[in-house]
Amino acid sequence: MSSENELDPSLFTATVTSLTHSFGDNTRRKIYLYLRENPGATASDLSVHCEVxxxxxxxxxxxxxxAGYVTFDNVRKTTVGRxxxxxxxxxSSLVMDGSMRRDALLVALLEMALERLGPDAAEAMAHDVGVQYGRTLGRGVGQSENARSVKTAMASIAGLLTAHGFAARAEEHDxxxxxxxxxxxxxSAAQHxxxxxxxxxxxxxxxxxxxGAECTRVTLTSRARGDDTCRVTA
Known part of the structure; x- marks a missing residue:
């Protein structure tokens, strides 16, 4: 018989992946809510509103x-161009209600998983989930390229993360x-x-x-843990 503290890793992985793509993302939810109140808004309008x-x-x-939540129409302009x-x-009425309920269920499931695992096991599993997903993303970009320097790789990583909703940037210091x-x-799940x-x-x-970049040590700071920034350093 399995212990009460055991949790199927695939369940945890599926939960984390679902949360990443859900309305729990602050910017994505902000965009959706703004469009509910301001139909016809452009990407430029949303960029100003969300400050990204x-x-x-x-x-x-x-x-x-x-996902079928948003659609668009071409808006005529008086200037030349597309x-x-x-x-x-x-x-608006159906989608928001359904997504909010789904998010609440996923957050409850995730929180229960973390509580049953305990902090050490939960952190180890969260790290492993990230490694698996990150390796897949990296190989998808670097299959045809030679090994990169850490500096070049980190710049590529910032671009990839931004494309996946992290709004990331690369920095160099010492x-x-x-x-x-x-x-x-x-x-807010990370805050809890x-x-x-x-x-x-x-x-x-x-x-x-x-x-293909060799790095022996990767460190982390995060706002959820009381640091000034969410930063991963290699």
């Missing part, structure tokens, strides 16, 4: 569109390379369970490996 780069907004809009896309929600994330995809931040550390480690 327009490319980050477009990524979230693509994910929302693919028409801008004006975005609107598909069904020969150390860091990726700083301004947007946590786990939202800072062990989730280990996903970030694992993600960077896995991506470095997938990109």
């Amino acid at each position: 780069h327009a490319n980050v907004v477009r990524h979230h809009l693509e994910r929302l569109s693919e 028409p801008a896309k004006g975005y609107r929600v598909v069904d 020969s150390e390379q860091s990726v700083v994330s301004d947007n946590c995809p786990f939202g 369970h800072p062990v989730l931040c280990a996903v970030d550390r694992g993600l960077i480690s896995g991506m470095l490996d997938g990109l």
